[in-house]
Amino acid sequence: MNSLQGNPAFIAYAITCLVLSANLIFLWAFSGATRGKTQTAINPEDAARFGGALVDVNPPEVARVLRAHDNAQANIYPFLFLGLVFVFAGGSADFARIIFGIFVAARLGHSYAYLAGKQPWRTIFFIIGGLSTIALMLDIIWLLVRS
Amino acid sequence: MNSLQGNPAFIAYAITCLVLSANLIFLWAFSGATRGKTQTAINPEDAARFGGALVDVNPPEVARVLRAHDNAQANIYPFLFLGLVFVFAGGSADFARIIFGIFVAARLGHSYAYLAGKQPWRTIFFIIGGLSTIALMLDIIWLLVRS
Amino acid sequence: MNSLQGNPAFIAYAITCLVLSANLIFLWAFSGATRGKTQTAINPEDAARFGGALVDVNPPEVARVLRAHDNAQANIYPFLFLGLVFVFAGGSADFARIIFGIFVAARLGHSYAYLAGKQPWRTIFFIIGGLSTIALMLDIIWLLVRS
Numbered sequence: 001m002n003s004l005q006g007n008p009a010f011i012a013y014a015i016t017c018l019v020l021s022a023n024l025i026f027l028w029a030f031s032g033a034t035r036g037k038t039q040t041a042i043n044p045e046d047a048a049r050f051g052g053a054l055v056d057v058n059p060p061e062v063a064r065v066l067r068a069h070d071n072a073q074a075n076i077y078p079f080l081f082l083g084l085v086f087v088f089a090g091g092s093a094d095f096a097r098i099i100f101g102i103f104v105a106a107r108l109g110h111s112y113a114y115l116a117g118k119q120p121w122r123t124i125f126f127i128i129g130g131l132s133t134i135a136l137m138l139d140i141i142w143l144l145v146r147s
Numbered sequence: 148m149n150s151l152q153g154n155p156a157f158i159a160y161a162i163t164c165l166v167l168s169a170n171l172i173f174l175w176a177f178s179g180a181t182r183g184k185t186q187t188a189i190n191p192e193d194a195a196r197f198g199g200a201l202v203d204v205n206p207p208e209v210a211r212v213l214r215a216h217d218n219a220q221a222n223i224y225p226f227l228f229l230g231l232v233f234v235f236a237g238g239s240a241d242f243a244r245i246i247f248g249i250f251v252a253a254r255l256g257h258s259y260a261y262l263a264g265k266q267p268w269r270t271i272f273f274i275i276g277g278l279s280t281i282a283l284m285l286d287i288i289w290l291l292v293r294s
Numbered sequence: 295m296n297s298l299q300g301n302p303a304f305i306a307y308a309i310t311c312l313v314l315s316a317n318l319i320f321l322w323a324f325s326g327a328t329r330g331k332t333q334t335a336i337n338p339e340d341a342a343r344f345g346g347a348l349v350d351v352n353p354p355e356v357a358r359v360l361r362a363h364d365n366a367q368a369n370i371y372p373f374l375f376l377g378l379v380f381v382f383a384g385g386s387a388d389f390a391r392i393i394f395g396i397f398v399a400a401r402l403g404h405s406y407a408y409l410a411g412k413q414p415w416r417t418i419f420f421i422i423g424g425l426s427t428i429a430l431m432l433d434i435i436w437l438l439v440r441s
Contacts, residue, residue, distance in 0.1 A: 074322045081311050081374050084378070085311050089304075090299050119339040130323070137316070144308055147299040147300075
């Protein structure tokens with residue numbers, strides 16, 4: 001089976017992947033729910049089927065949720081690829097737990113801060129997420145050089 | 148080699164990854180082809196080199212393809228990460244074939260329905276894809292808890 | 295540990311993932327830096343906290359960087375998923391080094407050409423990246439069929 005079930009770094013990755021995927025899927029679904037609340041539609045067939053005013057440009061509330069989602073995608077996907085590489089390069093479970101944990105907390109904080117319009121928190125969470133990604137990249141380089 | 152070739156859940160994942168990547172790449176290339184057909188360019192250097200009227204905003208046909216691509220990215224990437232976790236957590240080949248198969252069919256249906264402007268099909272395919280993702284997440288949680 | 299450290303195709307993948315993640319993260323951070331230079335803000339709370347004129351639409355310089363990032367995401371993520379599948383399907387290290395290397399060079403060239411507004415280079419780099427992805431997909435199909 002080649003299963004990684006017994007690898008604690010992989011367990012940390014699996015939980016990270018679950019939470020961050022839930023974060024992304026929530027933001028995407030929330031953009032649709034927010035669009036519904038504005039009673040607008042961006043596609044003619046949606047307006048025809050479900051009602052709402054047809055618009056060319058997203059209402060500000062919807063655009064905000066989509067920007068939060070854009071930011072989440074731009075930061076989370078690279079981290080998830082790098083996290084997998086880290087696990088398969090034999091990275092330590094302790095390092096995984098710390099860096100994955102900080103990144104997950106920072107990204108959840110970022111999504112909340114974006115939706116709630118909280119500054120400077122949004123920027124602080126963004127920077128913490130970015131520094132976690134850089135730390136992960138440096139550790140992967142170290143694992144590769146050492147091997 | 149650490150090869151997963153003998154693992155049937157991985158074979159299902161590999162095929163899923165091939166089809167969904169083709170879906171994404173087609174939509175991206177199609178947005179470019181659609182832009183060409185509208186004889187517009189969003190970059191001055193494109194208008195200068197290849198002709199077409201320079202525009203600030205994508206024509207509606209192009210914007211539609213890009214929205215279909217946005218939706219595909221937002222849903223497919225999390226699923227592909229979760230699918231990998233499922234395979235490495237020792238998930239069953241039968242579950243993989245069913246859930247991956249339903250997700251792939253739903254996403255292909257969604258892309259078609261978006262490009263063709265078919266409602267309520269687009270929404271139905273979106274919901275089926277979302278439910279498949281949730282089922283995959285729940286099964287991963289089950290695999291982690293059981294282990 | 296189930297480590298892939300001894301697998302040369304995986305080493306090639308790990309380096310590819312590091313460089314392409316850096317490419318993506320640079321473009322995202324650069325879009326923020328470019329926004330700062332235009333002294334505009336897209337969120338009211340950013341204007342209130344950090345100054346800048348509140349705008350509804352991204353200034354052209356920012357929109358260009360974000361289009362470069364969109365293109366990078368649309369092409370890099372599928373390639374990184376397919377590259378992982380290739381490694382786990384037991385793909386050869388030589389093929390990995392050649393195709394991953396060409397793709398990485400093409401994507402770095404594309405990002406540079408987009409930011410600098412260089413045509414036909416941007417299109418040429420895009421096509422090279424696309425052909426590399428198709429070559430990778432065909433080799434994965436070959437690995438699956440042969441197995």
